[in-house]
Amino acid sequence: xxxxxxxxxxxxxxxxxxxxxxxxxxxxxxxxxxxxxxxxxxxxxxxxxxxxxxxxxxxxxxxxxxxxxxxxxxxxxxxxxxxxxxxxxxxxxxxxxxxxxxxxxxxxxxxxxxxxxxxxxxxxxxxxxxxxxxxxxxxxxxxxxxxxxxxxxxxx
Numbered sequence: 001x002x003x004x005x006x007x008x009x010x011x012x013x014x015x016x017x018x019x020x021x022x023x024x025x026x027x028x029x030x031x032x033x034x035x036x037x038x039x040x041x042x043x044x045x046x047x048x049x050x051x052x053x054x055x056x057x058x059x060x061x062x063x064x065x066x067x068x069x070x071x072x073x074x075x076x077x078x079x080x081x082x083x084x085x086x087x088x089x090x091x092x093x094x095x096x097x098x099x100x101x102x103x104x105x106x107x108x109x110x111x112x113x114x115x116x117x118x119x120x121x122x123x124x125x126x127x128x129x130x131x132x133x134x135x136x137x138x139x140x141x142x143x144x145x146x147x148x149x150x151x152x153x154x155x156x
Contacts, residue, residue, distance in 0.1 A: 001050075003076075005032035005043045010138060014047060014076050020095040023117035026139035027097055028076075031089065033138065039082040045091070051077035058090050058100055061112060061153055068125050072096060084108060086155045095120035102155060110149040115142050 003014055007029040012021040015028070032043035048055060054077040062068040072094035079088045085108070088100040095117030103109050114126055118140035122131065131143035 002044045002046045005029055005045060007033040007036070007138060014045065015091065018075065018093050018095055018117075020117045020119045023119050023140055024091060024095045024097070026136065027095075027115055027117050027142060028091060030136045030138040030142065031097070031099075035082065041080060041082050043078065044080075045076040045078045045089070048074040048077060048090075051079075051090075054079045054088050055090055057153070058088050058098055058112075061100055061149060061151075062098070064151055064153075065112070065149060066147065070096065070098070070125060071123065081155075094123060096123060096126075100149070102149070102153065104155070111146050112149060113144060113146040115144045118142070 005028055010025050010029045012025040015021045015024050018024050035041040035043050055074050070092060072092040074090050075093050076091045077089060084104045086102045086104060090098050097115040099113045101109060101111050116122065116131060129145040131145045134142050134144065136142050
């Protein structure tokens with residue numbers, strides 16, 4: 001069942017199995033607030049078991065672009081389009097959030113972003129990346145990194 005993320009009242013619903021559930025919930029709420037404020041989009045996620053095509057797309061891009069395979073199980077995912085940008089999000093049990101920004105315009109931005117919940121270690125499979133820190137009232141300290149997508153991964 002889809003879950004609408006409330007950034008006013010942060011909930012760990014759907015994330016309870018994570019050792020950093022509260023921080024991951026804050027990270028998820030931080031993303032929801034960003035999309036609501038910037039695009040008017042209501043951020044809704046669904047359990048991983050109901051979102052396998054999204055998870056498969058993100059996994060394929062990671063594998064094809066950088067030979068990255070995420071070891072942690074996915075908990076939730078979502079996919080949506082705002083303006084000419086398609087986004088895929090996957091939230092993992094270890095506290096990792098991965099998003100794929102994919103412009104519908106061939107010349108637009110296309111990138112994979114990684115965000116680490118407060119209190120989690122950098123996963124071994126992402127050790128080669130440098131992470132910048134940002135403070136969030138909802139999520140504490142978020143560490144983030146990204147890479148530009150070079151290949152073609154049409155949406156749909």
